[in-house]
Amino acid sequence: MANLNIKSKQENTYGAIVIGSGMSGGFAAKELCDKGVKTLVLERGRSVIHNKDYPTTNMMPWEFEHRGQMPEDIQRENPVVSRCYAFREDAAHFFVKDQEHPYIQEKPFDWIRGYQTGGKSLLWARQVQRWSDHDFEGPARDGFAVDWPIRYKDLAPWYSYVEKFVGVAGFHDGIPHLPDGEFLPGIELTAAEEYFKSVVEQKYPGRNVISGRCAHITGNAAYYAKQGRGICQHRTICQRGCPFGGYFSSNSASLPWAQRTGNLTLKNNAVVHSIIYDDAQQKATGVRVIDANTKEVTEYFAPIIFVNASALNTNLILLNSTSKRFPNGLGNDNGLMGKYVAFHNYRGGVSGEYDGLKAFTTEGKRPTSGYMPRFRNVDKQETNFLRGYAAGIHGSRSKDVNYSGTGADLVKNMMNPSYGPWRIGSHMMGETIPKESNYVALDTDKKDDWGMPQLKVNVDYDQNDLDMIQDYRDQLAEMFDEAGFKNIRTWDDERRPGLDIHEMGGVRMGHDPKTSLLNKHHQLHACPNVYVTDGACMTSTSTQNPSLTYMVFAARAVDHAMKNQG
Amino acid sequence: MNRRLALKQLAMAAGGLALIPSCDFSEENILAAYDELQITESQQQLLQKLVDTIIPKTDLKGAVELGVHDFVLVMANDCMSDGEQKQFLTGLKGFDDYTKKSSGTRFTKMDNVEAEKTVNAILEGKPTSDDEMATHYFLQTTKKYTIQGYMNSEYVMTELMPFQLVPGPEFNGKKEIVPGEKVNING
Numbered sequence: 001m002a003n004l005n006i007k008s009k010q011e012n013t014y015g016a017i018v019i020g021s022g023m024s025g026g027f028a029a030k031e032l033c034d035k036g037v038k039t040l041v042l043e044r045g046r047s048v049i050h051n052k053d054y055p056t057t058n059m060m061p062w063e064f065e066h067r068g069q070m071p072e073d074i075q076r077e078n079p080v081v082s083r084c085y086a087f088r089e090d091a092a093h094f095f096v097k098d099q100e101h102p103y104i105q106e107k108p109f110d111w112i113r114g115y116q117t118g119g120k121s122l123l124w125a126r127q128v129q130r131w132s133d134h135d136f137e138g139p140a141r142d143g144f145a146v147d148w149p150i151r152y153k154d155l156a157p158w159y160s161y162v163e164k165f166v167g168v169a170g171f172h173d174g175i176p177h178l179p180d181g182e183f184l185p186g187i188e189l190t191a192a193e194e195y196f197k198s199v200v201e202q203k204y205p206g207r208n209v210i211s212g213r214c215a216h217i218t219g220n221a222a223y224y225a226k227q228g229r230g231i232c233q234h235r236t237i238c239q240r241g242c243p244f245g246g247y248f249s250s251n252s253a254s255l256p257w258a259q260r261t262g263n264l265t266l267k268n269n270a271v272v273h274s275i276i277y278d279d280a281q282q283k284a285t286g287v288r289v290i291d292a293n294t295k296e297v298t299e300y301f302a303p304i305i306f307v308n309a310s311a312l313n314t315n316l317i318l319l320n321s322t323s324k325r326f327p328n329g330l331g332n333d334n335g336l337m338g339k340y341v342a343f344h345n346y347r348g349g350v351s352g353e354y355d356g357l358k359a360f361t362t363e364g365k366r367p368t369s370g371y372m373p374r375f376r377n378v379d380k381q382e383t384n385f386l387r388g389y390a391a392g393i394h395g396s397r398s399k400d401v402n403y404s405g406t407g408a409d410l411v412k413n414m415m416n417p418s419y420g421p422w423r424i425g426s427h428m429m430g431e432t433i434p435k436e437s438n439y440v441a442l443d444t445d446k447k448d449d450w451g452m453p454q455l456k457v458n459v460d461y462d463q464n465d466l467d468m469i470q471d472y473r474d475q476l477a478e479m480f481d482e483a484g485f486k487n488i489r490t491w492d493d494e495r496r497p498g499l500d501i502h503e504m505g506g507v508r509m510g511h512d513p514k515t516s517l518l519n520k521h522h523q524l525h526a527c528p529n530v531y532v533t534d535g536a537c538m539t540s541t542s543t544q545n546p547s548l549t550y551m552v553f554a555a556r557a558v559d560h561a562m563k564n565q566g
Numbered sequence: 567m568n569r570r571l572a573l574k575q576l577a578m579a580a581g582g583l584a585l586i587p588s589c590d591f592s593e594e595n596i597l598a599a600y601d602e603l604q605i606t607e608s609q610q611q612l613l614q615k616l617v618d619t620i621i622p623k624t625d626l627k628g629a630v631e632l633g634v635h636d637f638v639l640v641m642a643n644d645c646m647s648d649g650e651q652k653q654f655l656t657g658l659k660g661f662d663d664y665t666k667k668s669s670g671t672r673f674t675k676m677d678n679v680e681a682e683k684t685v686n687a688i689l690e691g692k693p694t695s696d697d698e699m700a701t702h703y704f705l706q707t708t709k710k711y712t713i714q715g716y717m718n719s720e721y722v723m724t725e726l727m728p729f730q731l732v733p734g735p736e737f738n739g740k741k742e743i744v745p746g747e748k749v750n751i752n753g
Contacts, residue, residue, distance in 0.1 A: 060731060062720045071644040190739040218735065233732045363753070364737040399751050403713055406620045406689070407682045414717065415626070415726060417749045 009301060014040040014265065016304040016561075017287050019272050019317065022119025024534040024550035025308030026250030026258075027162070031558035032306075033258035040300055041255075042270040042289060044309075045115030048094075048122070050228075050251040054241030056090045064089045083499055084112045086123055091239035094122050102454060104443055109457040110498035111312065117268060118251035119310060120501070121547075123239050126215040126247050126367065128168050128548035129390075130159050134177040134378055135542035138431075142386050145340060145434045146510040148539045149520035152179065158552045166248040166551070167224055169232075169368065170213035178210075178373040178544075184219040186211050191360040192395030192422040193370040199483040206378070207479075209393055212371035215248040215548075227253055236365045247367065269293055271450045274321040275305060275330050275530060284330065284530045290450045304529055304561050308554065311535030312341075312440055315506040316455050318524075318532075319442050331507075331517055331524030339439040340508055341459050342541045344500040345389070345430030347492050348469045350476040352485035354395070354422040361397040361419060369394040372426075374543045376471065385467040389430035390543040391476060398423045424485055428472040431543050433464055434505050459497045502546055504538035521564075522557040531557045600643040602651060609658055612674055613638060613708065616661075619681045620712045626726065629716045637715035638708055650707070657704020664701050717751075727752045 015037035018029045025041060032039040047053065061067060068089045075082040078098040087095050096113035103111055114120040133152045140147040156179070163182040171186035189197065189211050197209035216232040217224050224230065229245030229252055238247050245252035258264040269292035276286045276299060286301035307314045315338050321330035329337050370393030377388050398420035402413035438460065442453035473490035480488050497503075510516020513525035516539070522531045533553035535546060594606035614635040621629035629635070642654050665673040669684055676684060685705060693702040716722060723729040729752040 058731065060720065060723070061718050061729065062723060065640060066645055067714060067718050069641075069645050072647055073644075187737055188739040194740065231735050234735055234737060235732055359743055360740050361743055362737070362739050363741040364733050366737040366739075399749055401751060406685055406709070407622055407678075408624050410713075411621060411624050411626060414713070417751050419743065419749060 009299075012286075012299060013301040014038050015263075015302060016040070016306065017042065017300055017302040018306040018308060019287065020119065020308035020310060020313075020534065021117050021250055021255060021266065022114070022308065022310060022534075023121045023124070023250060023547045024554045025306065026118065026121060026254035027551040028306045028308055028531075028533060028554040028558055029264060030165075030254040030258045031555050032304075033261040033263040035558070035562050036261075036263065037304075037562075038263050039258070039265070040302065041258075041264065041266045042272055042287065042300070043115075043117050043119075043266065043268050044271045044292060045117065045119075045268065047266075047268040048117040048241075048251060050241070050245065050249075050256060051243055054243065055093065057237075057240045057243050059090065059240075080110050081112060083110050083495070084501070086239045088239075090237065091123060094239070094241075101448060102446075104446065104454050104456040106456050106458045107460045108496040109459050110496045111457065111503070112498065112501045113310070113313075117255065117266065118249050121248070121250040122241055124249075124547055125545070126238065127212050127371070127545040128163070128166070128181075128215050129213055129371070129373070129544040130179045130181055131155070131542055131544055131549055132177045132179050134374075135540070135544070138387060138542070139540050142381070144386065145540050146508065146512070146515045149509050149511045149516075154520075155549075155552050155556065158556045159548070162548065162551045162555055165227075166215050166253070166548070167217040167220075167229070168213055168548075169211075169216045169218040171211055173208065173210045175208055175210070175373055177378050178208075181213065183213070184217060187214070187216075187218065187366045187368050189370050190362050190395050190397075190422075191357045192354055192397075192424055193393055195354070195357060196393065196395065196424065196479075196483050197370070200372075200479055203482055204375070204479065207372065207375040209370050209372050212368040212392070214368035216367050217246055227257060229253060232367060234365045234367060236367055238367065271452065272309065272317050273297070273450075273452065274317065275307070276301075277321065277323040277325060277330060277527065279323065279325050282325075284527055290452075292450065295450060305531070306554070306557070307530060307532045307536070308534040308550075311503045311506065311538075312455060312457070314532055314534055314536035315341075315440050316442065316452070318507060318536075320453060326526070330530065331526045333526050334514055334517075336436075336508075336515070337517055338441050338506045339436045340434035340539075341438045341440055341503065341505040342432045342434040342538070343459065343497050343504060344502040344541060344543070345432050345461070345465050345468060346427060346500040347461075347465075347495055348389075348428035348430075348472040348476075348490070349493065350426045350473060350480060350488065350490045352424045352480045352488040353398075354424060354483070354485050356484070357422055358419075374431075376475075383467075383471055385464045385471065386433055387431040387464075387468075388543060389428045389468055389472050391429065391472070392427045393424075394426070395422055395424045397421075421486075424480065426476050426480075428469070428476075429500075429543050429545075430465065430468045430472065431541050433462070434508070434540060435462070438505075440506055457498075459503075461497065502535070502541070504535040504541050504546060507532050507536040508539045509537050510539060521560040522553055523560075531561060533557045600639050602643045603639065603655060605639075605655070605658065608674075610635075610639065612661060613658065615674060615681065616685070616705075616708055617712050619678065619685050620709050621716050622678065627721055629712050632716060632719045632721055634712055634715035634719065638711040641711045641714075642707070646707075650703075653700050653703040654707055656700035657702070660697060661701060661704065664697060723752060 021043040139145040170183040232246030319329035372391040400420040
């Protein structure tokens with residue numbers, strides 16, 4: 001395939017290769033570089049440098065030609081990405097357009113992607129709740145998937161380590177199944193949320209409403225100044241890239257940090273074709289890369305390879321890494337690679353209004369909202385469905401503007417708004433059960449522009465998910481009603497899987513090489529110098545947003561790699 | 567960027583045309599800036615009068631002074647589906663005839679008071695025929711975009727309802743309302 005010579009092999013050899021520069025790849029790179037390892041990070045998308053390549057970050061609302069709305073022709077050409085809430089005029093340039101990287105939806109699946117330095121870490125919603133043993137012990141307790149080979153105690157110190165670097169605003173809430181972490185000052189709830197919290201915590205023992213823990217710097221400014229980051233200014237336009245580095249992204253934090261060690265080489269436009277396995281040495285020796293622009297093939301070599309290409313692309317690369325030893329994909333002896341894909345269920349929503357607290361409103365903006373940790377089936381099975389859901393809770397004072405009429409009356413009306421009732425809303429974040437029938441696979445015929453097989457996606461909801469949506473609607477409506485909220489409405493928006501942007505699995509962890517792909521250190525059982533620490537490694541999904549846990553996995557796995565192979 | 571250039575050229579052309587005392591408009595130019603809409607200068611002028619009727623100059627600046635009529639056309643051109651665009655254009659193109667039929671005077675010939683009365687009557691009416699539906703839709707969407715363009719203009723957002731791009735780290739979830747204090751919808 002490639003015209004290699006000895007010289008290029010020497011030039012292209014590193015201490016470690018990290019595939020992907022997003023949330024988990026960026027953190028793996030930072031850890032490797034910190035430990036003195038010459039690290040090559042391969043990013044398939046274009047370069048986006050913190051504060052140089054955020055073209056919209058300082059634009060005023062009136063400077064957007066369509067005030068944020070995406071033009072009709074772009075929506076028509078991009079039905080998948082257009083369904084994403086953040087695909088708007090201010091951040092559209094950070095999303096992959098549908099036609100650019102086609103995939104095959106054997107079942108409807110909205111695959112939301114960000115191909116650039118930092119990946120989707122520029123676009124995430126920045127919620128960083130820890131997992132607990134209620135999550136890691138779920139599969140073993142409830143009899144689905146396989147047992148996680150790790151427990152909370154394995155991760156707790158790494159959660160602390162990552163949280164300190166990232167910067168997490170939060171309160172110490174003392175909830176056993178949502179462990180507290182290393183928190184900067186929390187961001188307070190609104191009056192309506194505080195009120196709802198008091199009702200819930202009084203009438204529903206074991207249920208809590210807290211301020212969502214979020215990756216925003218709210219204190220310890222001197223420490224974060226060393227990263228070149230400043231206090232969050234509550235602009236709440238994070239998806240444009242933050243000039244202050246107020247929220248955590250690979251671009252603002254981990255990659256510049258890695259760069260400063262002098263050990264980082266970041267290659268953009270580097271589409272990874274496959275991982276090279278050497279039959280004689282019985283290990284992976286490098287990575288085959290296609291230049292996104294010239295399509296030239298280059299091979300890079302390293303004794304340690306981290307695959308952090310984002311969950312489904314990690315599956316794609318590993319499945320495409322075939323050799324005599326691994327004809328079905330690297331490390332895929334049991335044929336389970338690509339299977340047991342799961343995601344989060346965000347279909348349900350509830351809204352209402354509250355007539356009380358009329359003397360209060362909110363002032364300023366906040367980058368988080370209220371959060372209700374999972375309360376169903378926590379200590380014991382109590383419903384007809386497995387697992388549970390967390391809920392976002394947001395209450396804000398509405399402003400009434402009278403837009404009736406025309407002319408001078410209309411102007412007068414618009415310029416004299418008044419306060420309406422508090423509006424309360426919630427969205428669900430449900431755990432889905434990984435199943436063998438939810439899988440991704442390579443299409444044998446269709447290739448993309450770089451000669452990579454297209455990914456076929458077969459992922460769907462099941463009855464457990466539908467029962468959970470109903471329970472969420474019933475439970476939240478009941479609690480809203482108990483709190484005296486009016487005009488309560490609940491819905492199921494029937495969104496397609498994928499739009500939660502939390503796809504996980506396919507290269508799951510486990511104790512047994514017969515039933516899992518990765519061991520407790522994130523090494524492929526059958527090829528231990530390859531580590532997977534992004535969403536692909538997830539054995540089950542829990543209800544918490546996953547990014548924090550991916551970074552924790554990356555930090556912990558680098559530590560292991562250094563101790564055992566360094 | 568193409569549109570900005572086209573708008574600029576249009577402005578220059580309009581300035582040029584003003585020097586010519588009489589012009590034959592029987593074959594009007596299609597405005598290149600709004601390629602999907604395929605509208606003429608006189609249709610654009612009608613829309614401008616409508617936007618001026620919806621938000622006229624008072625002791626505050628009016629919508630036309632802020633260029634909101636351009637915004638309405640940009641949104642109609644770029645952000646409407648084919649079906650919506652068809653309704654909008656039918657309404658726009660038939661508007662003068664419609665008002666002539668319903669009130670005896672063409673909208674473009676009405677004074678401000680009559681124009682406002684006519685627009686309000688249509689907006690408050692319940693459309694029955696296809697013609698009425700299209701007219702109603704055209705007026706409603708024009709009003710919607712006029713309000714959006716006006717309220718999100720630099721003038722309103724900086725001078726009347728101050729907006730802060732960098733609000734700063736203070737967030738108060740339970741601020742006591744001071745009676746009589748102006749409510750800022752961007753606050």
